[in-house]
Amino acid sequence: MSLTALQSLKGRVALVTGGSRGLGLQMAEVLGELGAKVAITARKKHELDEATAHLASLGIEALPIVCDMGNLDAIAPMVGQVIDTLGPIDVLVNNAGTSWGAPTIEHPLDGWNKVITLNVTAIFVVTQEVGRRCMVPRKSGKVINIASIQGLTGTYPEGMPTLAYNASKGAVVNMTRTLAAEWAPYGINVNAIAPGYFPTKMTAAIDAALGEEGAAAMAPMNRVGGPEDLKGVTALFATDACAFITGQTLAVDGGLTAV
Numbered sequence: 001m002s003l004t005a006l007q008s009l010k011g012r013v014a015l016v017t018g019g020s021r022g023l024g025l026q027m028a029e030v031l032g033e034l035g036a037k038v039a040i041t042a043r044k045k046h047e048l049d050e051a052t053a054h055l056a057s058l059g060i061e062a063l064p065i066v067c068d069m070g071n072l073d074a075i076a077p078m079v080g081q082v083i084d085t086l087g088p089i090d091v092l093v094n095n096a097g098t099s100w101g102a103p104t105i106e107h108p109l110d111g112w113n114k115v116i117t118l119n120v121t122a123i124f125v126v127t128q129e130v131g132r133r134c135m136v137p138r139k140s141g142k143v144i145n146i147a148s149i150q151g152l153t154g155t156y157p158e159g160m161p162t163l164a165y166n167a168s169k170g171a172v173v174n175m176t177r178t179l180a181a182e183w184a185p186y187g188i189n190v191n192a193i194a195p196g197y198f199p200t201k202m203t204a205a206i207d208a209a210l211g212e213e214g215a216a217a218m219a220p221m222n223r224v225g226g227p228e229d230l231k232g233v234t235a236l237f238a239t240d241a242c243a244f245i246t247g248q249t250l251a252v253d254g255g256l257t258a259v
Contacts, residue, residue: 006241010035013086017069018096020047022200027093030231032060039063039082069096069122079129088134091238094123095146099165112164119168135188144237145192147172149253152194173249180247189246191237196253198225219254
């Protein structure tokens with residue numbers, strides 16, 4: 001099979017949670033570019049409208065669905081809407097997430113619960129639903145979990161206290177390994193991407209503290225992640241190019257975790 005055929009998503013359906021901006025929108029772009037029918041979710045309708053218009057400008061038709069992934073009861077109806085509109089889901093990108101910065105002894109329990117619910121439990125619920133309804137019965141599928149280098153190292157060079165976030169992303173790494181082994185007999189590939197420093201709405205506090213040069217200096221490549229830097233790994237993990245790759249977490253961090 002040619003590389004072009006291996007990387008084609010023509011006729012397949014992809015769901016990207018948290019797909020209205022930042023890393024999620026970047027991944028939705030590449031899935032659409034490779035031919036997938038794309039559904040994106042977010043909490044805010046106006047951000048979904050902007051993202052849908054942006055994707056349309058690239059020739060990508062997207063299905064926007066307002067869904068707060070922190071509301072676990074909303075997940076199954078959202079998945080049902082994607083299936084009813086576009087068909088069974090072939091690619092699931094678990095990108096929606098949040099963080100909470102506070103020293104551990106001051107960290108509120110509601111903040112901890114918010115992070116763990118969205119970053120861990122919601123991934124479990126949506127992946128279970130998509131697996132049950134689409135991937136396991138059809139014996140095929142690709143799951144891409146968005147972890148973080150903080151889930152690999154337990155900390156971050158700027159030293160900001162984000163215990164709940166780091167713990168949640170470590171959980172994502174091990175969820176990826178465990179589910180990959182469990183679902184391998186069904187022909188389902190489960191992998192994770194661990195981004196390094198990408199300027200997003202979530203990193204605003206770090207941006208303010210370090211500035212652009214300080215953030216770039218954390219990585220040996222002396223730059224931060226950009227709008228194209230997740231496209232290659234997304235194309236790999238979403239397509240048949242990763243047929244013999246599962247249970248892996250790939251850091252996309254400019255070499256930050258290499259030193």
